[in-house]
Amino acid sequence: MRKSSAFLFGLAAVMFASVGVQAAEEKKLNLYIWSDYLGEDTIARFEQETGIKVTVDVYDSNEMLEAKLLAGKSGYDLAVPTGAFFQRQVQAGVFRPLDKAKIANLANLDPKLMKSAAAFDADNKHGIVYMWGTDGIAHNPEKVAAAAGKDAPVDSWALLFDPKWAQKVSKCGLYLMDSPSEVFPAALKYLGLDPNSNDPKDLEKVEKLLMAVRPYITKFHSSESINALANGDICVAMGYSGDMFIAASRAEEAKNGVKVEYNIPKEGAEMWFDFMAVLKDAPHPENAMLFINHVLKPEITAGISNKVFYANANAKATDLVDKSISGNPAVYPTEAVLNNLFVKKTPDQKAERLRTRIWNKIKTGK
Structure with missing residues (x-):
């Protein structure tokens, strides 16, 4: 035209x-x-x-x-x-x-x-x-040794997910990440299961595992653990590798006598x-x-x-x-x-909904 x-x-x-x-x-x-x-x-x-x-x-x-x-x-x-x-x-x-x-x-x-x-x-x-x-575990060596003994498994997810150890370190403060997408794969790995599993039976095992340690978790948070560790307010936290090293650096800069160490759990962990x-x-x-x-x-x-x-x-x-x-x-x-x-994979929608329901139950403890 x-x-x-x-x-x-x-x-x-x-x-x-x-x-x-x-x-x-x-x-x-x-x-x-x-x-x-x-x-x-x-x-x-x-x-x-x-x-x-x-x-x-x-x-x-x-x-x-x-x-x-x-x-x-x-x-x-x-x-x-x-x-x-x-x-x-x-x-x-x-x-x-x-x-x-x-x-x-x-x-x-x-x-x-x-x-x-x-x-x-x-x-x-x-x-x-x-x-x-990576995702892993940071701890205060002095406080963990005092609360759980020198044989505490600081290089294992057991420190968080085994009630025996979680109860002991809860005396000096235990933070878990407020993110099911981070916690579930770690728990599955600890159980010897596929960390990317969408199987409802596997997710039920995670629910049982986390509910057993729920009474010992001081707080669910994904970033407050940095200052809490650096200030000596808590002794164990699950977190992102860099965040945990920031906590160690801040403690060192503050010269407050607090030491923070980070470990990639021996069972394996997420690389992201x-x-x-x-x-x-x-x-x-x-x-x-x-x-x-x-x-x-x-x-x-x-x-x-x-x-x-x-x-x-x-x-x-x-x-x-x-x-x-x-x-x-x-x-x-x-x-x-x-x-x-x-490396974490995207869960399907059905598994995502189930994870969310389980996570809400865990956080409320009901």
Whole structure:
């Protein structure tokens, strides 16, 4: 169909103006990220270099993040979900494909780790690995020895899941993560079962196991354990590896006589990847791509690892990471330990509903 030249000229002008508006994205970025998960100057350097003002909101569980993302219109540009949750959110259309042409520093990423991460997102289309780590147990050696004896199994899930030991360490405080997606796989692994099992009979065994230790759990929380351990208020906590090392670092800085140690349980534990991804309805997607590219600078990535005590996927950053971190097998596990770790898979909806019902029962103790 032919159009008049005047109409076509007008249409072209409108389209050009539209492109101009998109190019002139406002100097803002809204980041939704885990608590205690940025370097000392990650944000400040980005703001200084780009003039973009960053607003940071935090969460402390994947369940909290997912509820916000699936509700839509969150107003956030970037989020940092974990593996199986990220996979489910990609399938639900929560994230937009990365504009890799605008992220030159993608070349810094470790190809081997990114290949592993592609199990959650084919061809790493929607996200990049931000940090990776493990779930495990942190303890205060002095307090645990006093409460449970020097033979307490600090390198085993038994410290949390065996009533004999849970009762003893409850005297000095025991925190469990407030996240069924973290606790259930660990409990299944302890029972010698598939940590990704959706079998109702296996989940019933987990319920029985956790109800037996429920009276000894001081609190369910996924981030308060950092300060509680650092201050000596509790003696045992299940947590993310980096969080537990932050607790140890804060105790050391405070010079309060508290010592915190972290172990990957000998039965095996979860190895997870956190992805940085841009929301499909992000109000500032171009700024989000700029921020991802900023984070992937070797010195920025290393600065984050040095602050939060997590391993990263940036091969060019390794030499810049503090040797006390890069050389720590609890942060960068040995091959033998890696072989005993598992990656969490997305449970089916039926299993998810059952897990939620069981978890609510466990938390209320009824």
